[in-house]
Amino acid sequence: MRQQLGISGSIESSCHKIPHPCLAEENFLHFLCDVPHAFKCVRNHLPKHKYGQIIQGFLELLNSTEKNHRERNMLLFASRQTTESLRVTLMSVLDITDGLHKAFIPYILMAKLNQDPLERFFGVLRSFHGDDDHPTIVQLSQIYRLLSLFTPMKNAIKGNCSGETDTVLVSLHESLGEKAKAAAEIKRAVGAKLHKKLFGIAASEGNSDELDEHYCWKPGTQEMVVYYLAVYALKKVTKTVACRQCLGILTADAETHEKKGTDFSQARLTEMREFKSGCLHRPSLLFYTFIKKVERIIRQTLDSHPVFGDLFWTTLELLQEASLPVVGCVVRFQEVTAEVIKFYVIIRLHLYSRKNNSEMLVSE
Incomplete structure (x- = not known):
């Protein structure tokens, strides 16, 4: 807007006022870029010095500094936009002050132009940042949002900030709102539904005819990957199972493999991925068979259902059948079975979503 009105703070063509569009020709509109600081400078310095001396001297200093920057490539104390805005403000202050003195106006009530509350607010932000009193723009925006929930722990000890206690604007309970309460209620309902569904799957016990299948023929890559996932699932599940009898059923020792008289080819991928030989617990035959059948049902579900469908609940329905x-x-077989199914289905769908996302990125 200043450029459209012809206002400029450059040395060559400085213009800080325009004729008033509604009053007589001798009246002007003066532009001030920083009104509170301009009035504070006049208030603090003019009573101690000769009229206009401080502002006029600062204008001369500003002009000489900008000339040295152009001629000698000396650094400016502020940016070009700041210096031009400052020149417009100072020239307008000189004209306005001169006009007020000629009109016999001894003082100005500037309560509406007081900048102390704003400076106090920035003082609170700086004090909230801890030992570093000069936060960056990103840190300042983060602190500004945190002030609605927290109170500064460090009081301001200097500057123009008062030391009274600042009240918290919004409590943590009020900030949650109705949407957060509704989301928590939905989460509890989904958790209860999932718990009921998983225990329903564990209750529908059946007999498997695949207990010795993987020992009778040479496994492929799919069986090796499933066995590796079974090892990973066993590692996670054993952290939540405290029953020693359950751990003995889930885990297979070295003697069990030796009795089978085979090198157990499914474990080759796991042996290659081990950080240290023998550091991973090997799943038992029952646990591996269980994971293998769950994997088959999950793979059939993912192949026959759309990506954006209810894959999770559909998978649980098919597992229950x-x-x-x-x-x-x-x-504790129901609890352990439910925990294994929950973990494996979640991690399997997570891997499936990552695979689809990578394929979509490649196709784009």
Whole structure:
């Protein structure tokens, strides 16, 4: 707007006022870029010095500094936009002050132009940042949002900031709102539904005819990957299972593999991926068979259903219809089976989504 009106703060063509469009010709509109600071400078310095001396001297200093910047390539103390805005403000202040003195106006009530509350606010932001009193723009925006929930721990000890306690604008309870409460209620309902569904799958115990299948023929890449996922699932599930009998059922020792009289080819990928030989617990035959059947149902579900459907709940429905063997002891087999299914289905769908995303990025 200043450029459209012809206002400029450059040395060659400085213009800080335009004729008033509604009043007589001797009246002008003066432009001030920083009104509070301009009035504060006049208020603080003019009573101690000769009329206009400080502002006029600063204008001369500003002009000489800008000339040295152009001729000698000396650094400016501010940016070009700041110096031009400052020149427009100072020239307008000189004209306005001169006009007020000629009109016999001794003082100006500047309560509406007071900048102290704004400076106090920035002082609170700086004090909230801790030992560093000069936060960046990103940190300043983060602190500004945090002030609605927290109170500064460090009081301002200098500057023009008062030291009274600042009240919290919004409490944490009020900030949650109705949407957060509704989301928490939905989360609890989904958790209860998932718990019921998983225990329903674990309750539908069935007999498996695949217990010795993977020992009778040479496995392929798919079986090796499934066995590796079974090892990963066993590692995660054993952290939540405290029953020693359940751990014994889920985990297979070295003697069990030796009795089978085979090199157990499914474990080759796991042996190659081990950081240290023997550091991973090997799943038992029952656990591997369980994971293998769950994987088959998940793969069939992903191949026959759309990506954006309810894949999770559809998978659980198909798992409930299938006759899965249970894992765990007689007392806790439902809990252990439900925990294994929950973890494996979640991690499997996570890998499926990552695979689809990578394929979509390549196709684009």
